[in-house]
Amino acid sequence: MEFTIYTLETAPEASKKALRHAKETFGFIPNLEGICAEAPALLKGGMTLWDLFSTTSFSPVEQQVIYLTANYENECDYCMAAHSGLAKMVGMSTEDIDVLRSGEPLQDPKLQDSATLLSEWCKLVVG
Structure with missing residues (x-):
C-alpha cells in the first residue's frame, strides 16, 4: 500500500x-x-x-523515554527511528537511546521509572 x-x-x-x-x-x-x-x-x-x-510535568527527555518505551513494546520500527531522532534533538544520550531501543534498563533511576511504568501499562493494555 x-x-x-x-x-x-x-x-x-x-x-x-x-x-x-x-x-x-x-x-x-x-x-x-x-x-x-x-x-x-x-x-x-x-x-x-x-x-x-x-504540557505534562515530564521533561522533554522523559517524554522521549516514554515514547521510545512505547515504540519498543509495540515493536514499531518506524516510530522507534523517528523518536530516536527526536530524542537526540532534546539532548538524550546516544547510550540511553540505544538502551531503550534494545529494551534494556536505563542507568538513571528516574528515567527507568518512567520506562517501567509505561512498559507495565503496555503489557496490561496490549497483553
Missing part, C-alpha cells in the same frame, strides 16, 4: 495549519504527519495530543 506524503504546498487546505505547526514543532514535517494530512482531523488530533503531552 502506498500513501501520499503531503507537503505544505500539496496538502489539503484544511491540513496546512497543522502541517505548519508540525514544521515549527519538529523543524521539519515528519512523514507520518505528511501522510495524516490526507485526513485533516486526524492530523490536527495527532498534533493536539503531542502538544498536550508536552
Whole structure:
C-alpha cells in the first residue's frame, strides 16, 4: 500500500495549519504527519495530543523515554527511528537511546521509572 506524503504546498487546505505547526514543532514535517494530512482531523488530533503531552510535568527527555518505551513494546520500527531522532534533538544520550531501543534498563533511576511504568501499562493494555 502506498500513501501520499503531503507537503505544505500539496496538502489539503484544511491540513496546512497543522502541517505548519508540525514544521515549527519538529523543524521539519515528519512523514507520518505528511501522510495524516490526507485526513485533516486526524492530523490536527495527532498534533493536539503531542502538544498536550508536552504540557505534562515530564521533561522533554522523559517524554522521549516514554515514547521510545512505547515504540519498543509495540515493536514499531518506524516510530522507534523517528523518536530516536527526536530524542537526540532534546539532548538524550546516544547510550540511553540505544538502551531503550534494545529494551534494556536505563542507568538513571528516574528515567527507568518512567520506562517501567509505561512498559507495565503496555503489557496490561496490549497483553
